[in-house]
Amino acid sequence: MFTALLIEQLLNGLQLGVMLFLMAAGLTLIFGVMGLINLAHGSLYMIGAFACATVAAATGSFWIGLIASLxxxxxxxxxxxxxxxxxLYDRDHLDQVLATFALILILSEGARWLFGSFPLYLDIPPLLQGAVPLPGGGQYQLYRLAIIGVGIAVAVGLYLLISGTRLGMRIRAGESDREMIGALGVDIGTLYTxxxxxxAALAGLAGALVGALQSVQVGMGEPVLILAFVVIVIGxxxxxxxxLVGAVIVGVVDTMGRFLLPSMLALAMPASQATTIGAALASMLIYVVMALILAFRPSGLFSAQS
Amino acid sequence: MSRETTINLLFALLLLGAPLLAAGMGEPFYVTLATRVVVLALAAVGLNLALGLGGLLSFGHAAFFGLGGYVAGILATHAFNAEPLIAGIPATTSMPLIWITAVVVAGLVALPIGAISLRTSGVYFIMITLAFAQMIYYFAISWPAYGGEDGLSLSVRNAFPGVNTAKPLPYFLICYAALMAALLLFRVVEGSRFGSALQAARQNGTRLAAVGIEPFNIRLVAFAVSAMITGLAGALYADLNRFVGPSMMSWHMSGELIVLIILGGKGRLFGPVAGAMIFVLFEYVLGGITERWQFFLGLILLGIVLFARGGLLGLLSGKPRHV
Known part of the structure; x- marks a missing residue:
């Protein structure tokens, strides 16, 4: 039974990691190409979730909602x-932080204006309802497996896009020398857009996919945004x-920490105390991991600029 | 007297005079509003030391603000229930003791956070300070002993020898004195050898290292001192609202502290004061007109960042002497 639970939690960690990858990939791409730190990325995640929930409710189809979210x-x-x-591209980070912070205020409050303060709910599409059996007993939600599948597909797709297409070539060129590709006749403005x-579309996709697991509400993007920051700092x-690597590390460490720490502490102290202390420590675990990684590699595991 | 000094004096007098007038007219609400300005300004003066002088864009100062608040809340709760803290050390409701504890705690937490974050720079620094603040925030939420998500209420305001702190005006004066002391400290630091080194570290760390001063140490001390001032503000804020909760530590609070500095003028002595005045005024006036005031705050902020750099003091008193 424990093995089944362990596998289930590992898969949960992987699913969280994949979702974080969708967020982090966009953030890191925008930073890599334009040198911009975008705090409003979490708002785009929220917009994706709201668009999917609204359109799915109106049309009755999750899939149309998913397209709408993108x-x-x-x-x-x-x-x-x-x-x-x-x-903001020519401004310093302070201006970028402030302007995108202002965008968060506008988009969050705007969403509350349009949709109200009550959370919306999004159903898992019928095709993906149900569960699959796990080795060692137990079952796993098919929908969560599908999210993992989508994440892997996006990772492969991004790899192909960046290494094999003309657009990808321009993105890579933009990362290494902005002015040069402008001089070579590439329309930088359009490329940046x-x-x-x-x-933004990747963030919206993540929001829509997670919207079916949690409630869709204003402010749902910020916790994910901060986790995505941890991911790209690590990566x-x-x-x-x-x-990708950072997202999987964060997803698995966070989920496994919440799962294992309380029961590990229960070996040394009364169960009720172990639960609260374990939960408190588990919520800090990924930041400790981040600090450890930074202590040895201050610019992350796979820094593009080193 | 330079133009900026005159304007600074005017701000200081306005901030003192308005609540005195309000108290005289029997409007305690405005005294409390002014106290809110003063405490937020104090928190931002702390951040201004790191951000304005040192160029360290910390997106995690809410953590120190909240820590100061929790020090006040936890000490007061223990004292109220007559429980010792740990190992028989008695708790206290004396403000000076609480302040010292808040400052020390904020400094002690800031040192390791700073030591790790300052190994990096630029965007990394922003994100890492944010991440550490979130770590403390989630810890506060998930640790049930002191209220967890609900926070802690203080049944009475803590005591200051010889002052009735429960009344709005005496408490305002205490906070005002703390703000003036912090501004004095900021001025002294700015003019000192340490302050020159800190500003040199902002402008060009490599050159500073070339003349034999390690920028890392200078920045670390500045980060810790900055956190200590913000921690003191947190303790005052907890007593002002007679409440402390995780929301004091949220990333939103960190953002607001930066906004205060930018609204007023980055790196200027009275920048945080002017910023806090505008911010609370926005909050009060816009909040009175519409429930959606944050939407308009966002628009205004966006306009300021894109089109009016230098903040209110930049507008009023022209270019600063240095930079």
């Missing part, structure tokens, strides 16, 4: 890139590979 997040992303973000919209800012 379109809405990419669309809003492109709009804010053109209206605001574009003016496309990259930002791509990152190395600007590196997609680092984002």
């Amino acid at each position: 379109a809405a997040a990419a669309g809003v992303g492109a709009i804010i890139e053109v209206a605001v973000i574009r003016r 496309v990259v930002f919209a791509l990152g 190395g800012i600007g590196s997609i590979k680092g984002a």
Whole structure:
């Protein structure tokens, strides 16, 4: 039974990791290409979830909702890139932090205005309802497995996009020398808008997928955003590979810590105390891991700029 | 007297005069509002030391603000229930003792956080300070002994020898004195050898190292001192609201502290004071007009960042002497 539980928790960790990868990939791409720190990335995640929940409720189809979430997040992303973000590339990080912080205020409060303060709910599509048996007994939700599958597909897709297409070539060129690719006749403005919209769409996808597991509400993006920051700090800012590895580390460590720490502490102290102390320590675990990794590699595991 | 000094004096007098007037007219609400300005300004003066002078964009100062608050809350709760803290050490409701504890705790937590975060710079530094603040935030939420998610209420405001702290005006004066002391400290630090080294570390760390001063140590001390001032503000804030909760440590609070500095003018002595005045005014006026005031705050902030750099003091008193 314990093995089955362990496998289940490992898969949960992987699912969290994959979801964090969708967020972190966009963040790290935007930082790598444009040198921009985007706090409003969590708001794009929220927009994806709201778009999916609203459209799915109106049409009755999760899949149309999913497409709507991609379109809405990419669309809003492109709009804010053109209206605001574009003016920030030459500014220092302080201005970028403040402007994107202001965007969070606007988008969160705007979402509350449109959708109200009550959470929306999104059902798992019928095709993915149910569970699959695990080795060693126990079952696992099919939908969570599907999320893991989507994450792997996105990782492969991004790899192919960046290493094998013309757009990917331009993105890589943009990472290493912005001015040079501009001089070579690439329309930098459009490239930046496309990259930002791509990152936004990934965040929107993550929001929509998670929306079926949790409630969809204002402010859902911020905890995920901060975890995604931890991910890219661990992985190395600007590196997609680092984002993938960091996301899996964070997802698995966080989930396993919450699962294992209380029962490990229970060996040494009364069970009720072990539960509370274990939970408190588990909530700090990924930050300890981050601090340890940074102590040895201050620029992350796979830094693109080193 | 330079133009900026005159304006600073005017701000200091306005901040003192308005609540005195309000108290005279029997409007204690405005005294409390002014106390909120003063305490937020104090927290931002702390951050201004790291951010304005040292160029250290800490996105985690809410952690120190909250720690100071929890020190006040925890000591007062233990004293109220007549329980010793640990190992028989008695708790206290004396403000000076609470302040010293809050400052020491904030400093002690800031040292390891700073030591790890300052190995990095730029975006990494922003994200790591944010992450550490979140770590402390989640710890506060998941640790049930002191209220967890619900926070702690203080049944009475803590005591200051010879002052009735329960009344709004005396408490305002205490906070005002603390703010003035912190501003004095900021001025002294700015003009000292240490302050010059800190500003040199912001402008060019490599050159500073070349003349034989290690930028890391300078930055670490500045980060710790900055956290200590913000921690003191946290203790005062807990007593002001007679409540401390995890929300004091949320990343939103860290963002607001940065916003205060930018609204007023980064690196300027009275920048945080002017910023806190505008911020609380926005909050009060816009909050009175619409429930959605944060939406408009966001728009205003965006406008300031994109089009009006330098903050209110930059607008009023022109370019600063240095930079």
